[in-house]
Amino acid sequence: MAYDPKQIERKWQAVWAEERTWEVANPGQPGYEGSKPKSYVLEMLPYPSGEPHVGHLKCYAVGDAIAHFRRRRGFEVIHPMGFDSFGLPAENNAIKTGEPPREATERSIASFRRQFGEWGISIDWSRQLATHTPEYYRWTQWIFLQLFEKGLAYRTEAPVQWCPKDATVLANEQVVDGRCERCGTEVVQRNLEQWFFRITEYADRLLADFDRLESWPEHVITMQRNWIGRSEGAEVVFRCEEAGLDFPVFTTRPDTLFGATFFVLAPEHPELERLVAGTEAEEAVREYVNRVGRESAEERGAEDREKTGVPLGRTVVNPVNGEEIPMYVADYVLMEYGTGAIMAVPAHDSRDYEFAQRFELPVRRVIEGTDPDVARDAAGLPYAGDGPMTGSGRFDGKGNRDAYAAIVAWLEEEGRGRPAVNFRLRDWLVSRQRYWGAPIPVVYCEGCGEAGTPAIVPVPAEQLPVELPEVEDYAPQGKSPLAAAADWVATECPRCGGPARRETDTMDTFVDSSWYFVRYLDPGNGEAAWDRAVADHWLPVDQYIGGVEHAILHLMYARFFTKALADLGVLDVQEPFANLFAQGMITRDGAKMSKSKGNTVSPGEYVERYGADTARTYVCFMGPPERGGDWTDEGVEGVNRFLSRLWRLCEEVEERTEPGDAGGAEGEARELLAKAHWAVDKATRDFQRGFQFNTVIAAVMELVNDSYRLKDGLFGDPAGGAVLRFATATAASLIFPFAPHLGAEVHQRLTGERVWEQPWPVADPALLASDTVTLVVQVNGKLRDRIEAPAEAGKEELLGLARGSEKVARHLDGKDVVKEIVVPGKLVNLVVR
């Protein structure tokens, strides 16, 4: 019978569903396996939109291989799945088609759920969750309230990134090259009241705790580190006497303070208007600020942009030397970073230098040195290197690094500055003026408020969830569509009982996915988000798997949540994911797959045509899974050919051999037996060494190839037959993590056992060593012959064998051997002159 994956796959999927094979119990529940060490294997939960794509296939194929391997290595593996089901695409679809987001989302979840079943992923479905259900978001809201109580969630007016197309604000992390990450529209800045999470409070811990991680890809850590962007320096106060205003600046180079020749404010600086009100400069400044305000972040950040700005007609005093330096407004100073004001040192900063050239401002050098590699002016400026101080009063002659500390110490004494640390990281903006998300659980109460400002009153935990109301129109109009649900908005203040209105913004979906890995552990809990003891048992996630596109956003938010929840006393771990595996992206024809390019690959079609085992094994065989790979149909067919070969081998072996003892095999039977043990050893080592699934699969291919090569000589005798049966069953056992259905089927036919209930095989060391080795003989480092030599042969014996070779002798002829290198068991190198 030909290999029929459909039939085999349906059969085993039914067994696993029927027997709930992959479900695991919590401590205290019946069926709990306390004797085994736990292992939490988790893939990032999918966002259910349309159908699963190849990225999903790869992620879950990789994760499932790890889960299967660990189970058979004696771990109690928890391997859950859920759906990140709130979010913009479902809502945009609703606006376009009128279909309520809930319906489209639930249809998509059903489709994902069905396909994951068809892929045969070993999920504990009893723990399934979806973030859009009240049973889930009730606890998302609860966490929000915990953060609010701790002052980690707050509401404030701030300049925010606004996407005009999606009509919502975005987190900084969701703005890519000045455009909305989702729809590509250029974002604009607006001042709005918004909710934030105080992630900046955790910036130092987020950096320091990289040390607590067991194994994360270096580049992911680097990306987060860059994103957090910690800079050490000093805050220095410059005073404008005329206006009676102090302007603190942040600088990483206090050693260059004596070189400051002008001072620049960001166009958004709050004191700017007051500073120029009623002066000659007022008109020009206002015009400049308006012009800058109309520009997009992208235009403003353009690389080759010329410096622009306007003088303010005011001066500030440089605290180190009492010098008055002129003030400017310029858009190269950003309000979001530091204090929105800088001291400009053109001699030692290329941006300040450009500005000084343009506005013909003085350039004063305060550090000596040259920097030959970089294009400089005749004086070697701007110079960013180290060197002795000059023109800096009593600090002259000191190295600039020593002067740095001395100047900061002096500033501190004088009360004009202090050491300071600045982060690029901003607080996490979590409110969205959109419908399809978890409502923010607060109300605004005039009665509880003061002076016309309503009070923010949190909804008490026992009144959660604040359910998302049904609405007719999902289109955003600059405020949340929830505002239209008048009956829902009008409510009672939980504090005073008076009339109040609900917050109509919803939460960013990244909030939902920042804690889901905890809810899996106790998904049915109606009393609490989770039971502390249960969470302590399973956490942290031992192996997290997902796309590198989440390297910053999701992974950093989840780390922040974990730390905040640990501080609240409800979690015991500081880091959620001990080990992270970031899979590479699959391309087609060398390009990222996209519907517009028409180069998408539908996993469903391939599963239909070749079976899930082929599709799963293929994505693991394409190359190292952390790297990307190009999808080719020929490659899929190659894997399918291999699985078919294993299938046909099984049929022939089942028919023509009997189970028996393979122990005393000799000759070719022993050769195949040794190959099987080699494959076990190779597969086990490669599984543990990173996740080199491509070479694990290659080893099984070799075993199957050797079985084909040798089988005709082995069918005759019982020992040979027994070895063939063993080799084929071993191949099935090793391929099982990738092709679980075929692996289970072949293994059961040949051994009568259920492969997933069998421990992972262990190679017999006696069969890994062979009696003879291939001795490589080199002359002057060049390969001249290969000789079969006894494995135990000593130096002298190997040298004798080497010299005895005719091919070698030809190259020794008439020359002196000046050196002999012998690596026992491997090689002889004769050096001649």
Next chain:
RNA sequence: GCCGGAGUGGCGGAAUUGGCAUACGCGAUCGACUCAAAAUCGAUUGCCCUGACGGGCUUGUGGGUUCGAGUCCCACCUCCGGCACCA
């Protein structure tokens, strides 16, 4: 500009501690089976010279260390990813 990663046959890739470069797969060529094709099974397949035996060359480039380098060191080139007027 700063940070990270990678360059190996026609293609995807392998090479674990400095010791047989190109495992495994794809593609290609040939053969067996077939009326024929597909499927399958088997053989060959880095490049160059040679009729053959055999020899030379080869891991982005150039140097170095070493008996021996894809692997270590120095300099450079190219590509990919992240960050970027961040003071």
